[in-house]
Amino acid sequence: MLPGWRGLCTGAGTALCCLLVWIIYSHLVKEDFQQLQYFLFKIEKDTGQLAVGTCEIVTLDRDSSQPRRTIARQTARCACRRGQIAGTTRAKPACVDVRVVKSKQWCEMIPCSEGEICGLLMNKSGWTCTQPGGRIKTITVA
Numbered sequence: 001m002l003p004g005w006r007g008l009c010t011g012a013g014t015a016l017c018c019l020l021v022w023i024i025y026s027h028l029v030k031e032d033f034q035q036l037q038y039f040l041f042k043i044e045k046d047t048g049q050l051a052v053g054t055c056e057i058v059t060l061d062r063d064s065s066q067p068r069r070t071i072a073r074q075t076a077r078c079a080c081r082r083g084q085i086a087g088t089t090r091a092k093p094a095c096v097d098v099r100v101v102k103s104k105q106w107c108e109m110i111p112c113s114e115g116e117i118c119g120l121l122m123n124k125s126g127w128t129c130t131q132p133g134g135r136i137k138t139i140t141v142a
Contacts, residue, residue: 050079055086055093088139090114091129111139 050056055078063071076093078086087096088111096109107118112129116137119128126140 050077052079053081053084053095054079055095057093087111106139106141112137 055076057074058077059073059075061073063073074093076086078093078095080086080095083098084095085098085101087094087101087109089096089109091111091113094109100106100108104124105120106124106127107120110118111127112118116129116131119130121127121138121140126138129137129139131137
């Protein structure tokens with residue numbers, strides 16, 4: 001064999017060996033990462049923490065002491081992704097884009113139930129959901 005070929009074969013063998021080691025390592029890292037994700041999800045589930053991107057209602061108080069009027073106060077707990085914040089979508093707590101809350105364009109988060117029409121309050125402190133029968137629900141942000 002020529003001296004140049006010996007160096008070339010040695011270099012190719014080394015590169016092939018490195019490639020094999022990298023493939024095996026990346027496969028093991030991928031499996032470890034999946035096991036870690038499962039483990040972290042299990043811990044969240046067992047400790048009562050919310051999964052990312054979900055919300056739950058913590059308190060719900062209703063006051064029907066006034067005729068033809070019900071005042072409801074609701075507190076929700078959310079675990080939102082970066083760039084999101086707790087809000088309302090389809091009359092349920094949800095993670096929404098933080099831009100919607102900062103600009104107070106509440107109707108962009110689609111807060112009303114199916115078939116209702118959203119309207120922004122004049123001072124942007126909340127929104128109204130108008131049902132087809134004319135009943136209006138007014139929601140203000142605290």
